[in-house]
Amino acid sequence: MIARTAAVSHDANHTSRPPARAALRLAACAGIAMSTTAAHAIDFTFTPQCANTNWFGECTGAPCIPSGINTFNNWGQTACAAGLPLPGAADTAVLDGATVTQNGSVNILNFTTNASTNWTWSTGNLTVGQPSTSSGTMSVTGALNRALSGAVSNNGSWTDNTGGFTTTMSTAAFTNNAAHTLAGQQYFRNGSTTNSYTNNGTLNKTTAIGSIFTSIAFTQNGTLNVQDGTLTITGTFPKTFGAASSTNTSPGASLILSGSGIAGNLSGTNAGSIILSSPDLGSNLTLNVSGNPIDWSAGNLRLFGSTLEVSAATDLIVSGAADRNISDGGTVINNGSWTDATGGFNTALSTANITNNGTWILQGQSYSRFGSSSNSITNNGTLNKTSAAASTISIIPFNQNGTLNVQEGTLTLTGSFPNTFGSSSTTNTSPTATLAFSGTPASGTLVGANNGSITLTSLSLSGDFTMNPSGNAILWPSGNLAMGGFTFTIGPDASLRQVSALSRGMSGGAIINNGSWTDDTGGGFGTSLSTVAITNNGTWNSLGHSYGRFGSSTNSITNNGTLRKTGAAASILTSIPFTNNGLIEVEEGVFSRAGSFTYTQNPGGILRVYAGAFAEPGGASWQGGRLEGLGTINASNSYILFGPTVISPGVPGDEGGTLTLSGGTQLVMDSGDTLEVELDARPSVPGGADRLFCNHTVTLGGATLDVSLAPGFLPTLGDQYEVLRTTIGAGTPIGGTFTPVFDVPPGVTFSIQYFSQFVLLTVTGTLCDSTDFNGDGLFPDTADIDDFLSVFSGGPCSTGTCGDIDFNNDGLFPDTLDIDSLLSVFSGGACL
Numbered sequence: 088m089i090a091r092t093a094a095v096s097h098d099a100n101h102t103s104r105p106p107a108r109a110a111l112r113l114a115a116c117a118g119i120a121m122s123t124t125a126a127h128a129i130d131f132t133f134t135p136q137c138a139n140t141n142w143f144g145e146c147t148g149a150p151c152i153p154s155g156i157n158t159f160n161n162w163g164q165t166a167c168a169a170g171l172p173l174p175g176a177a178d179t180a181v182l183d184g185a186t187v188t189q190n191g192s193v194n195i196l197n198f199t200t201n202a203s204t205n206w207t208w209s210t211g212n213l214t215v216g217q218p219s220t221s222s223g224t225m226s227v228t229g230a231l232n233r234a235l236s237g238a239v240s241n242n243g244s245w246t247d248n249t250g251g252f253t254t255t256m257s258t259a260a261f262t263n264n265a266a267h268t269l270a271g272q273q274y275f276r277n278g279s280t281t282n283s284y285t286n287n288g289t290l291n292k293t294t295a296i297g298s299i300f301t302s303i304a305f306t307q308n309g310t311l312n313v314q315d316g317t318l319t320i321t322g323t324f325p326k327t328f329g330a331a332s333s334t335n336t337s338p339g340a341s342l343i344l345s346g347s348g349i350a351g352n353l354s355g356t357n358a359g360s361i362i363l364s365s366p367d368l369g370s371n372l373t374l375n376v377s378g379n380p381i382d383w384s385a386g387n388l389r390l391f392g393s394t395l396e397v398s399a400a401t402d403l404i405v406s407g408a409a410d411r412n413i414s415d416g417g418t419v420i421n422n423g424s425w426t427d428a429t430g431g432f433n434t435a436l437s438t439a440n441i442t443n444n445g446t447w448i449l450q451g452q453s454y455s456r457f458g459s460s461s462n463s464i465t466n467n468g469t470l471n472k473t474s475a476a477a478s479t480i481s482i483i484p485f486n487q488n489g490t491l492n493v494q495e496g497t498l499t500l501t502g503s504f505p506n507t508f509g510s511s512s513t514t515n516t517s518p519t520a521t522l523a524f525s526g527t528p529a530s531g532t533l534v535g536a537n538n539g540s541i542t543l544t545s546l547s548l549s550g551d552f553t554m555n556p557s558g559n560a561i562l563w564p565s566g567n568l569a570m571g572g573f574t575f576t577i578g579p580d581a582s583l584r585q586v587s588a589l590s591r592g593m594s595g596g597a598i599i600n601n602g603s604w605t606d607d608t609g610g611g612f613g614t615s616l617s618t619v620a621i622t623n624n625g626t627w628n629s630l631g632h633s634y635g636r637f638g639s640s641t642n643s644i645t646n647n648g649t650l651r652k653t654g655a656a657a658s659i660l661t662s663i664p665f666t667n668n669g670l671i672e673v674e675e676g677v678f679s680r681a682g683s684f685t686y687t688q689n690p691g692g693i694l695r696v697y698a699g700a701f702a703e704p705g706g707a708s709w710q711g712g713r714l715e716g717l718g719t720i721n722a723s724n725s726y727i728l729f730g731p732t733v734i735s736p737g738v739p740g741d742e743g744g745t746l747t748l749s750g751g752t753q754l755v756m757d758s759g760d761t762l763e764v765e766l767d768a769r770p771s772v773p774g775g776a777d778r779l780f781c782n783h784t785v786t787l788g789g790a791t792l793d794v795s796l797a798p799g800f801l802p803t804l805g806d807q808y809e810v811l812r813t814t815i816g817a818g819t820p821i822g823g824t825f826t827p828v829f830d831v832p833p834g835v836t837f838s839i840q841y842f843s844q845f846v847l848l849t850v851t852g853t854l855c856d857s858t859d860f861n862g863d864g865l866f867p868d869t870a871d872i873d874d875f876l877s878v879f880s881g882g883p884c885s886t887g888t889c890g891d892i893d894f895n896n897d898g899l900f901p902d903t904l905d906i907d908s909l910l911s912v913f914s915g916g917a918c919l
Contacts, residue, residue: 131174133185134163143191247272251296256282271296292318313340321345368393380404390417397421413439427452431476436462451476472498493520501525505549548573560584570596606632610656616642631656652678667692679703721750731759736777743767743777756790767797776808792825803898811846855918862888
């Protein structure tokens with residue numbers, strides 16, 4: 088056997104052994120001298136013979152015979168000289184049941200231990216050539232750096248208690264299958280070696296002194312408890328968390344994950360702090376930690392084709408006043424809570440996709456694409472924009488399938504990629520908050536409550552798009568609407584308002600208004616249409632905005648709802664076919680259709696012009712419907728053919744007045760047409776009756792003259808009402824006659840007279856009052872006659888509610904004909 092040299096210490100306090108044992112050791116010494124020619128692996132069993140438990144060191148006893156000093160070590164070796172054999176690189180150190188102190192550097196093939204082994208690693212390095220297992224208690228002590236090489240497993244208790252010094256791993260693999268305690272130890276790799284740390288048991292970080300794993304492949308399959316201070320796992324090697332692992336932090340303690348290769352299932356309870364810094368994925372990573380939020384405090388997130396998932400139990404907060412990236416082709420899925428709290432900085436996406444199924448809070452963060460990469464953001468959960476700092480989603484397809492709440496500040500969707508709103512999504516704005524569409528394509532259905540502001544600037548469509556938020560109006564302050572062949576719909580709960588003194592354009596598609604649309608751009612501004620079909624089924628308000636075609640494009644406007652012209656500025660439709668199936672109300676100013684093409688009014692359509700307002704439906708084709716109002720209509724063509732059309736001077740709810748047909752317009756009526764006249768007051772009262780005024784020839788053609796009385800009004804015998812007049816004095820400007828229909832109470836009669844310039848309606852019979860003159864509900868009753876005669880002569884009414892004494896409503900009273908009429912009706916006769 089070859090003697091192996093090592094660092095030697097001498098123990099001068101070693102006591103002498105009995106002579107018999109001394110003789111044995113001398114024999115052993117002689118045996119050693121005889122085996123210097125043989126070399127093979129030896130199992131060294133730790134057998135303490137000195138007063139200490141040191142791995143290295145020798146102690147001496149009685150002198151040897153014939154010479155030397157009896158020398159011992161703790162491996163059962165005895166000789167008459169120093170330099171006793173120790174376990175070497177080819178040997179096994181057997182430590183079963185031993186209490187041993189490693190007081191120097193050890194380089195062995197392997198070691199064995201059992202549950203009774205107590206190993207204190209106080210100084211030096213540890214190198215094993217074959218996998219070795221510590222099954223007892225390992226205490227790493229001493230304020231010194233050291234190195235570990237080879238594969239070592241802990242199946243017992245291993246405690247690093249060096250006060251923050253470093254264990255350098257050099258081609259080492261450490262596996263904890265039981266209990267490993269870090270009291271501030273650091274683990275670093277040596278040079279470019281490849282090393283690993285695997286926790287299959289329980290790893291506890293226990294002191295305020297920081298612990299670090301740097302550039303070491305770290306696999307967490309068991310329980311990791313960061314109980315005090317900070318544990319940092321960093322560097323360019325993988326950090327993998329097993330599916331069944333549990334990673335926990337205590338109050339005041341921190342776990343920092345930084346660098347490459349983070350993967351697996353990070354599960355546990357975060358009562359302290361878990362921090363991500365420049366995290367790169369090695370494969371799919373799930374964050375499944377309850378308690379305090381995980382903090383992505385700095386740096387970029389590189390996905391490398393993998394998926395980062397935030398579980399339903401987890402909060403993730405993105406902090407730090409700095410821009411960052413999410414890149415390298417992968418997906419982020421949030422099923423829990425994700426908060427961007429960077430104070431208005433930007434996250435650039437590079438071939439990255441984000442899906443929110445939980446709650447996502449934007450406190451001013453913006454998202455944009457990097458370079459020409461393809462990315463997407465999909466919200467299936469709740470996305471809340473919560474701070475005054477503006478947020479922007481720029482040049483990234485945005486799919487809104489869940490709930491979007493813009494609670495404060497402005498969220499802007501911009502760029503050339505589509506924004507899609509799912510049919511079951513909800514989009515809400517709060518007071519003082521704004522959702523802005525700026526030069527971006529949109530499609531789908533936007534619904535919700537607009538209590539703040541939704542603005543459109545240069546909107547384009549990537550599919551059919553319906554906007555139907557209730558509450559405040561959607562504002563269109565500037566820019567154009569490019570539909571790309573699709574349909575833009577204003578829903579029944581929505582209101583769209585064009586604002587700002589600017590002209591704009593619409594192109595290539597259809598616009599359907601089922602809600603409220605207001606053109607409020609000021610007089611003189613307009614919208615240019617290029618291959619656009621507008622259909623109004625709701626309410627369309629024009630405050631002086633005009634529409635014209637672009638180039639030779641084909642366009643159309645159809646009104647099935649209410650088109651209301653307000654404001655003094657003119658609204659002009661130029662070279663656009665206009666079809667009215669609904670109600671047009673010209674309340675102020677001028678509403679006109681000019682240029683080529685026609686104005687067509689179909690049955691069911693109404694053109695109503697208020698006093699002082701003008702309608703100029705150039706090239707009109709009257710297929711039916713109604714003309715109403717107290718203003719002026721200039722059809723600007725040689726004649727009007729009504730078929731069948733109703734002309735009704737006056738406005739519902741107003742007193743009577745005159746409707747004027749002006750310009751070079753002939754009025755040609757036939758039996759299918761109607762002139763409605765309502766009598767509201769005596770002829771001496773201005774506006775006391777409806778009248779049609781024409782400044783051209785009129786052909787009546789047997790049209791219906793429908794005469795009615797306003798509620799509560801009775802005309803007086805002999806009253807005359809001019810129901811039609813023309814200013815044309817030569818020839819026969821009024822030709823033909825009416826077919827009269829009187830919607831009046833029985834007893835009220837009229838005659839009709841036709842003159843060259845007007846038609847006159849004369850009251851030839853009136854209706855007497857009720858015989859219940861005193862209003863007591865009893866009639867015929869002589870008390871009514873007594874009360875009438877009393878009031879007629881200036882006396883009192885017995886009930887205090889008597890009627891007037893103009894009983895026959897001829898306007899003459901007191902008049903004995905009223906007495907005669909009362910007595911006639913009382914006895915069943917006629918009204919006189």
